[in-house]
Amino acid sequence: MSDAPKPRRLTPKGRATRDRIVEAATALIAQRGVAGVGVEDVRAAAGVSGSQLYHYFDSKQALIRAVITRQADSVLHPDEPRIAVLDSFDALRAWADAAIERQQENDGRGGCDLGSLAGELSASDEESRGDLADGFMRWKDLILNGLAAMRDRGELRPEADLDELAFALLAAFQGGKVLAQTVRDVQPMVAAMNATLAHIRSFAT
Amino acid sequence: MSDAPKPRRLTPKGRATRDRIVEAATALIAQRGVAGVGVEDVRAAAGVSGSQLYHYFDSKQALIRAVITRQADSVLHPDEPRIAVLDSFDALRAWADAAIERQQENDGRGGCDLGSLAGELSASDEESRGDLADGFMRWKDLILNGLAAMRDRGELRPEADLDELAFALLAAFQGGKVLAQTVRDVQPMVAAMNATLAHIRSFAT
Numbered sequence: 001m002s003d004a005p006k007p008r009r010l011t012p013k014g015r016a017t018r019d020r021i022v023e024a025a026t027a028l029i030a031q032r033g034v035a036g037v038g039v040e041d042v043r044a045a046a047g048v049s050g051s052q053l054y055h056y057f058d059s060k061q062a063l064i065r066a067v068i069t070r071q072a073d074s075v076l077h078p079d080e081p082r083i084a085v086l087d088s089f090d091a092l093r094a095w096a097d098a099a100i101e102r103q104q105e106n107d108g109r110g111g112c113d114l115g116s117l118a119g120e121l122s123a124s125d126e127e128s129r130g131d132l133a134d135g136f137m138r139w140k141d142l143i144l145n146g147l148a149a150m151r152d153r154g155e156l157r158p159e160a161d162l163d164e165l166a167f168a169l170l171a172a173f174q175g176g177k178v179l180a181q182t183v184r185d186v187q188p189m190v191a192a193m194n195a196t197l198a199h200i201r202s203f204a205t
Numbered sequence: 206m207s208d209a210p211k212p213r214r215l216t217p218k219g220r221a222t223r224d225r226i227v228e229a230a231t232a233l234i235a236q237r238g239v240a241g242v243g244v245e246d247v248r249a250a251a252g253v254s255g256s257q258l259y260h261y262f263d264s265k266q267a268l269i270r271a272v273i274t275r276q277a278d279s280v281l282h283p284d285e286p287r288i289a290v291l292d293s294f295d296a297l298r299a300w301a302d303a304a305i306e307r308q309q310e311n312d313g314r315g316g317c318d319l320g321s322l323a324g325e326l327s328a329s330d331e332e333s334r335g336d337l338a339d340g341f342m343r344w345k346d347l348i349l350n351g352l353a354a355m356r357d358r359g360e361l362r363p364e365a366d367l368d369e370l371a372f373a374l375l376a377a378f379q380g381g382k383v384l385a386q387t388v389r390d391v392q393p394m395v396a397a398m399n400a401t402l403a404h405i406r407s408f409a410t
Binding site for chain 1: 235236237238239240241320321322323324325326327328329330334337338341342345368369370371372373374375376377378379380381382383384386387388389392393394395396397399400401403404407
């Protein structure tokens, strides 16, 4: 895996400017895909000068990696209520329902998640692929930790392959989402989450 | 859904030239993503003149839509043994195993499937999104038809929601594949297919 780009030590004002740039890039990429967004578009949308932007990001590549890190953190940050604790069947169901609801609010759109970025970048951009892989593995481990807590409390049978279940749930989420975005209907996402959660529940004690 | 681009009526030689162009575009997109490939790259790789290429495809967009149709057909064509008949548990397992094996042969790479194209194009290119949605729905219906045959033969219980199972299996395939491509390991794809096939099997009579 590659090292994620490390933000320099920033003043609060510098941090706010950097955040504004990454936020603008994220919104534009959600609309147009990575390929459809130029550094100049991001600069204009963020309302910063070229030299300001260049101070924080010396290339489009650096900007894309910051967007990936932001999107990975947005589901993984411990303060994030959606996914902070996935250590019960109810919590897993609530997480799935929240994700489905967000997808529905977006009218089936929403193309700046890790899965869409992976579809666009994994084949062509090795550094971004490494960052995306890190994001997915952190996300998988978060699901895995929840399942392990359930097993340790005796709610899942010891023979359950938790690594397999965690990957399966993440894959169902990603695959359901890309189908929902493409057919503009949440039904595939609902189906994928229902099936995988039912499978996990089949290991309940 | 959009109308798929209709190839003009072609002579055998014209058809071969057109196929060569689409094949070259598919291979280049698998390596670099749609954004990384220009019409001139495709022209050079296919070994055709600019006017020949323009005769068949008057824009990059037209070329991309032909690649999407090609990729959809490659898994959906009735002569395709991998997916022609998915009407038994053994056939579903064999299909999953073949897909996993292809992914492994590719060293975890292989970015020109419908899922990767959807990740790159669904948000930004409405015509391509329509073509991709058509491809996914045809694929889902093919899985659904196999499951319906199993139910009609009494191998699946009548209360099974076949539409949900078909979407779940397609989502597991897509999500498993994008994770495998990103982490460069087939494990997530194996996990996703195992979980969803086990769930389908839980409806066996």
